[in-house]
Amino acid sequence: MTYREFTIKKKNGKHRRICAPDAPLLSFQRLRLPELSDLFHTREVNTVGTDVFHGFIKDRNCVTAATEHIGYHHTIGLDISACFDSIQLRDVPGVEFSEHLAHKDGSLAQGFATSPMLANLYLIKPISEIMDILTVMYGDYKLTVYADDIQLSFPQSTYEKLNEAIAIVTEVLATYKLTINPAKTRIHHAKFGNRRVLGVMVGQDSLKPTRKIRKKIRAARFQGNGPSLGGLVTASRLLLPIARRPVFE
Numbered sequence: 001m002t003y004r005e006f007t008i009k010k011k012n013g014k015h016r017r018i019c020a021p022d023a024p025l026l027s028f029q030r031l032r033l034p035e036l037s038d039l040f041h042t043r044e045v046n047t048v049g050t051d052v053f054h055g056f057i058k059d060r061n062c063v064t065a066a067t068e069h070i071g072y073h074h075t076i077g078l079d080i081s082a083c084f085d086s087i088q089l090r091d092v093p094g095v096e097f098s099e100h101l102a103h104k105d106g107s108l109a110q111g112f113a114t115s116p117m118l119a120n121l122y123l124i125k126p127i128s129e130i131m132d133i134l135t136v137m138y139g140d141y142k143l144t145v146y147a148d149d150i151q152l153s154f155p156q157s158t159y160e161k162l163n164e165a166i167a168i169v170t171e172v173l174a175t176y177k178l179t180i181n182p183a184k185t186r187i188h189h190a191k192f193g194n195r196r197v198l199g200v201m202v203g204q205d206s207l208k209p210t211r212k213i214r215k216k217i218r219a220a221r222f223q224g225n226g227p228s229l230g231g232l233v234t235a236s237r238l239l240l241p242i243a244r245r246p247v248f249e
Contacts, residue, residue, distance in 0.1 A: 056116035072153035083148035
C-alpha cells in the first residue's frame with residue numbers, strides 16, 4: 001500500500017502538498033473510517049456537544065454550520081494554516097499510530113480518506129478549551145468548526161472584545177502547534193448586511209445564497225447552459241442534509 005505525492009499551486013502562489021493513496025491504501029483507510037467516526041462522536045458528545053463540528057460528518061454540512069450563526073450581530077472567520085501538516089498522528093487522542101494513516105513524516109496527509117476525521121478528533125480538545133474560556137468571558141456566543149475553518153459569532157459587541165476573542169483562539173491553538181492565518185481572518189457585521197459564513201449569507205433570521213451564485217445562475221440561464229444551471233440552482237437552495245430536512249405528509 002503506497003501513495004503518490006505531488007503539489008498544487010494555491011491562489012497565494014504557495015504550494016499545497018497532496019498525497020493520493022493507491023487503491024489498496026484507500027480501501028484500508030475507508031475501512032477505518034467507521035471506527036474513527038464512532039470515536040469522534042463519543043468524544044464530541046462528552047466535551048463540546050453536537051452543534052460545533054460540521055465538516056466531513058454525516059448529516060452535517062456548511063448549511064448546518066451557517067444555521068448556528070443566525071441572529072447574531074458579528075461573525076469572525078478564522079483559518080488554521082496548514083492544518084493537516086501541523087497535526088502529528090501520534091498526537092491524535094485514542095488512535096494508535098499506523099503508517100497507513102499518516103504521511104511518512106508522521107503528519108496527517110491531505111488526500112487521505114482518514115485525515116479529515118483525524119483532524120476533527122485532534123481539534124476537539126483545543127476547541128473545548130476555547131469554549132470554556134469564551135463561556136466565562138462572553139456567555140452568549142456561537143462557535144462552529146468546518147475542517148480548518150473556525151467561525152465565531154457574538155451579539156452586539158465592541159471591536160476590542162472581538163479582537164480579544166481572536167487572540168484567545170490564537171493563543172489556545174498555538175499550544176497545540178496550530179497557527180491562525182491572520183491574512184484570512186475576517187470580521188463580518190450584521191449592520192453592513194448579511195454575514196458570510198462558509199459561502200452562505202447569514203441574516204438575522206434566515207440564510208441566503210451569495211451574490212456570486214446568483215450571478216452565475218443568471219449567466220447560465222442566458223447561455224442556455226443546462227447542466228451548469230442545474231448544479232447552481234441546487235447550490236443556491238442551501239439544502240440541509242437529507243436526514244435534517246423537514247418531512248411533509
